[in-house]
Every structure is written in C-alpha cells, then in structure tokens.
Amino acid sequence: MKKLFMVLALASVSVAGMAQNETPEMKYSVATNSFWSNWFISADVMYGAFYSNEEKGNDFKKSPFTDYRRNLGASVAVGKWFTPGLGLRTKFQGIWGRHVLTDNADDNAIKFWNLQEQVLFNLSNLFCGYNENRVWNLIPYVGVGVLRNCSDNEYAHGGSIGLLNTWKLSKHVALNLDLGFNVSDDDYANASAGHAGYGHSIAQTDRYFAAEVGLTFNLGKATWNKTPDVDALKALSQSQIDALNAQLADAQAENDRLQNMINNHKCPEAQTVTVKEVTAAPVSVFFNINKSKIASRKDLQNVQELANVAKEKNAKLVVTGYADSKTGSAAYNQKLSQKRAETVANELVKMGVSRDNIEVVAAGGVQTLSPISYNRRATVAIK
Known part of the structure; x- marks a missing residue:
C-alpha cells in the first residue's frame, strides 16, 4: 500500500507541475480571486461494485452487476478551485457496501464510509484555456484518505483515482458524472478473519469501482476575472x-x-x-x-x-x-x-x-x- 501512495503522490506532483506550465498558454490570463470565491458543494447517488481481498482463490464472477458485488450509496463533497485548472475537494462517500466473502449478497452486506482528500485537474481549462461559457469540463483527480467498515469496526488507509465530468446547467449549477476507482488496505474487509498473512501489494487490497451522478452547486463568485492586457x-x-x-x-x-x-x-x-x-x-x-x-x-x-x-x-x-x-x-x-x-x-x-x-x-x-x-x-x- 505504501507503494501505491507513493505513485499517487508522484502523479499529483507531476500533473500539478503540468498545470503551472500550461496556465500561461490559456486564451487569456485570469486574476486570483479571494479565499471565499470559487467554492462548490456536490451531492451524488453512487453505484458501487466491490472486489474484496477475501475472495482470493474463489472463482467468483467478476461482473460489476452481480448482486453480491453491487450496492447503492451516496456521496457529498465540498471543495475550492484555486485556479481554473487546479482545485481540492473533501469527499465523503458510502452508506452501503460489500466485502465479498461468498457469492451470497446477504453475507456480504456491510455499512461503510470513505473520507478522501482529492486533487482536481480541469484539463479543459488547462489545455483549451479558461472559458466561463464552456458547457463540458473534463476533470481527472487523485486522492488519499481513510475508510471505515462500520459493520466490522475496521479502519483502513485508502487511495483513489477517477474522472469527473461536469455539464453546466446554469452559472451556479452543473450536472456531474463521476467515475472512480478506490483501493484500501485489506484491513477494510476484516482481513483478520483469515487473510492477515497477505502482503499489502495492490493485488491484495480491497477495491471498489464507483459510478456517481448528481449536481454540483457553485457558491458565491463562480467565475474568474480577466487580468488587464x-x-x-x-x-x-x-x-x-x-x-x-x-x-x-x-x-x-x-x-x-x-x-x-x-x-x-x-x-x-x-x-x-x-x-x-x-x-x-x-x-x-x-x-x-x-x-x-x-x-x-x-x-x-x-x-x-x-x-x-x-x-x-x-x-x-x-x-x-x-x-x-x-x-x-x-x-x-x-x-x-x-x-x-x-x-x-x-x-x-x-x-x-x-x-x-x-x-x-x-x-x-x-x-x-x-x-x-x-x-x-x-x-x-x-x-
């Protein structure tokens, strides 16, 4: 798991460097806004497909649509854009999840939550220049955080990567589609129940894919001022x-x-x-x-x-x-x-x-x- 965190950290640094290099090439420069500008909150409905470390060695179906893997949930996030291309958000995700012990949905059901701090990179603004009238924005992200299996009272470190798509509905409201991949220590799915001997490589982690649909609400000033020529x-x-x-x-x-x-x-x-x-x-x-x-x-x-x-x-x-x-x-x-x-x-x-x-x-x-x-x-x- 330590190797995974190192990879995520290096990825965030490299992409942040890219953002600094690309910003001067935007269609026009923008002025730095105040601390209270460009904040947002979002609320989503989540579809999750879970792949637990405990299923290792079992020939379970890998389809994300099987009933013993999938579950519904929800997420909320609050964040801020520091530049048109670089932002941070704190995201809380969960309610109902799975740890895949058997191919019986009732055996696998748990309650959980996942708290992440994520770095957002708006590629539409970084590569195409800031445009306040743009409808669609493509926003990859990386993050780290902590998960809790509430049913088994287990905590684990976690990491995430994903792709956030937003479609502007009005100046302050956007429709969002968030596709994410989450990994955690095998402690999340109660590894002590017979799997504590596995190492912490990516192959031995608990994982889940999440597809989310919801709305993002921009708070206060949601645009950027042009700098004088x-x-x-x-x-x-x-x-x-x-x-x-x-x-x-x-x-x-x-x-x-x-x-x-x-x-x-x-x-x-x-x-x-x-x-x-x-x-x-x-x-x-x-x-x-x-x-x-x-x-x-x-x-x-x-x-x-x-x-x-x-x-x-x-x-x-x-x-x-x-x-x-x-x-x-x-x-x-x-x-x-x-x-x-x-x-x-x-x-x-x-x-x-x-x-x-x-x-x-x-x-x-x-x-x-x-x-x-x-x-x-x-x-x-x-x-």
Missing part, C-alpha cells in the same frame, strides 16, 4: 505620446514654412497671417491580441479631431490596419489587419466622414514597433 495599456500610453510628438512635429514644420514665406516675401507692406493648426500626422488606434475590437475608446478622441479636419476640408482619410508578425500566419494576419482597419473606418463613418472619403488598407503582420504588441493597431491619416 499590460501590453495594450502600454500601447495606449505610447499612442498618446506618439500623438503629442506628431502634433509638435507638425506645428514645427508649419512654423518653418511660415518663417520661410516671411523671409522670401517681397511686399513692403506688413501682412498678418492667421494659421490654423492641423494635426496631419497619423493617429493610432490599438487592439488586444487576436482582436478586432478597439482596446480603448479613448484612442478615438484623436481620431475625432482628424475626422473634423477631414470633414472641414473635404479631405480623404487613409485607414491602415496592422497585426503583429509574431503571432498567427501571414494569411491570418492579413485578414485580421483588414478587420481592424474596417473597424476604425466604421467609427469614422459614425463621426460623419463620408465612406467615399475613406480608403482602407490592410498591411498584414508587421514588426515595425517595439515591443511587438504595439503593432496591433490601425492608423488614420489625411491623404
């Missing part, structure tokens, strides 16, 4: 700086042009020149990775100014969409850059710019700005 926030700040720098450069160029006109003007009469500052430099609108929805509506403030100038002068605007070349294929980035450009063009139309005065260009995946996330953008410029 840091790259996008940096890009938004950089876009504001780029816009200011562009305005300064444009104003300086206009001042130089006016100064040159004054220096070369031959008319002796003094003239007063009124200059209206025009922002002609491209304005950037940024997007999150793999998205064609504008990351921040604040970017449209600069676009509005450019749209006003274009309407006043009946000028044409060029909207150029970009994607970063580090993610996605060239064909996919071409389509994504087109969508981003179309999104900004639609915003310009809402601002009153004629669609005939808007030219849309898809530049595909590029790496002109650093960091690479700054390339997830669309620019607007007066043609």
Whole structure:
C-alpha cells in the first residue's frame, strides 16, 4: 500500500507541475480571486461494485452487476478551485457496501464510509484555456484518505483515482458524472478473519469501482476575472505620446514654412497671417491580441479631431490596419489587419466622414514597433 501512495503522490506532483506550465498558454490570463470565491458543494447517488481481498482463490464472477458485488450509496463533497485548472475537494462517500466473502449478497452486506482528500485537474481549462461559457469540463483527480467498515469496526488507509465530468446547467449549477476507482488496505474487509498473512501489494487490497451522478452547486463568485492586457495599456500610453510628438512635429514644420514665406516675401507692406493648426500626422488606434475590437475608446478622441479636419476640408482619410508578425500566419494576419482597419473606418463613418472619403488598407503582420504588441493597431491619416 505504501507503494501505491507513493505513485499517487508522484502523479499529483507531476500533473500539478503540468498545470503551472500550461496556465500561461490559456486564451487569456485570469486574476486570483479571494479565499471565499470559487467554492462548490456536490451531492451524488453512487453505484458501487466491490472486489474484496477475501475472495482470493474463489472463482467468483467478476461482473460489476452481480448482486453480491453491487450496492447503492451516496456521496457529498465540498471543495475550492484555486485556479481554473487546479482545485481540492473533501469527499465523503458510502452508506452501503460489500466485502465479498461468498457469492451470497446477504453475507456480504456491510455499512461503510470513505473520507478522501482529492486533487482536481480541469484539463479543459488547462489545455483549451479558461472559458466561463464552456458547457463540458473534463476533470481527472487523485486522492488519499481513510475508510471505515462500520459493520466490522475496521479502519483502513485508502487511495483513489477517477474522472469527473461536469455539464453546466446554469452559472451556479452543473450536472456531474463521476467515475472512480478506490483501493484500501485489506484491513477494510476484516482481513483478520483469515487473510492477515497477505502482503499489502495492490493485488491484495480491497477495491471498489464507483459510478456517481448528481449536481454540483457553485457558491458565491463562480467565475474568474480577466487580468488587464499590460501590453495594450502600454500601447495606449505610447499612442498618446506618439500623438503629442506628431502634433509638435507638425506645428514645427508649419512654423518653418511660415518663417520661410516671411523671409522670401517681397511686399513692403506688413501682412498678418492667421494659421490654423492641423494635426496631419497619423493617429493610432490599438487592439488586444487576436482582436478586432478597439482596446480603448479613448484612442478615438484623436481620431475625432482628424475626422473634423477631414470633414472641414473635404479631405480623404487613409485607414491602415496592422497585426503583429509574431503571432498567427501571414494569411491570418492579413485578414485580421483588414478587420481592424474596417473597424476604425466604421467609427469614422459614425463621426460623419463620408465612406467615399475613406480608403482602407490592410498591411498584414508587421514588426515595425517595439515591443511587438504595439503593432496591433490601425492608423488614420489625411491623404
């Protein structure tokens, strides 16, 4: 039995390590919730098929449906998800069980309970990314605990492995199907009655399979919050700086042009020149990775100014969409850059710019700005 516990411990450590490695590759990252978030309770009806150490040497049928093996029971569990892919639950299982001494169902009936601490691994979230709208989740688990044969007043150490399937019915309720395999020391089935001489290998343990159907109830907050896209926030700040720098450069160029006109003007009469500052430099609108929805509506403030100038002068605007070349294929980035450009063009139309005065260009995946996330953008410029 010690060997079995070592195997279960190693399995839990290895899979937990896998969960840590897979989490950064999810569709999006999630923020850590408070201690009181993501708790759940479940209640199931159990069908159990028992295989006792005492039947060794007897040619009993192995079918889990024979009446001297099977029995009904129930289970309840309470647990918490610490990440979308890793959780713990405490599970109490039992009521009616078997120790298979004979092929007579009445001889084998006992009352028992099994208390386990189990580690849950949500493979759907670990490998496919967290999605709060996902209906089906595949959740293997491993656990250790203690069993008691109440009829014979025997205790034993136990271990379990299993596969939990859940189907979302609502935000707080899920249907679950739990298939588990449990092993214990041969003490569980009163080994002292003539089988104490067996060793504690897996072949000499008491075992039972359990199929459970029931409901899981999520308590309190049952979802996970997205973490902010840091790259996008940096890009938004950089876009504001780029816009200011562009305005300064444009104003300086206009001042130089006016100064040159004054220096070369031959008319002796003094003239007063009124200059209206025009922002002609491209304005950037940024997007999150793999998205064609504008990351921040604040970017449209600069676009509005450019749209006003274009309407006043009946000028044409060029909207150029970009994607970063580090993610996605060239064909996919071409389509994504087109969508981003179309999104900004639609915003310009809402601002009153004629669609005939808007030219849309898809530049595909590029790496002109650093960091690479700054390339997830669309620019607007007066043609």
